[in-house]
Amino acid sequence: MQRANQAAIRKVQRAVDAGDFTKALSIARAAYRAAPDDAAREELLLFLGPRAASTPDDQ
Numbered sequence: 600m601q602r603a604n605q606a607a608i609r610k611v612q613r614a615v616d617a618g619d620f621t622k623a624l625s626i627a628r629a630a631y632r633a634a635p636d637d638a639a640r641e642e643l644l645l646f647l648g649p650r651a652a653s654t655p656d657d658q
Contacts, residue, residue, distance in 0.1 A: 600642060601639055601642065603630070603633070603634075603639075604630065604634070604639060604642050604643055604646075607626060607627070607629075607630035607643065608643070608646050608647065610626045611623045611626050611627050611630075611647060614626060627643070627647050630643055631643055631644075
């Protein structure tokens with residue numbers, strides 16, 4: 600996993616844990632846009648995608 604993705608995933612997780620979902624989404628979007636290639640974007644989606652539906656009403 601790329602270091603930039605690892606850092607972004609940690610930041611998103613911290614924001615989610617703090618209940619700041621707006622910040623988490625902002626960080627995730629910025630990381631996705633900054634990803635250098637499709638493989639990096641795929642990696643982000645793989646880790647962050649399941650966390651996007653973390654509550655029962657999100658599914």
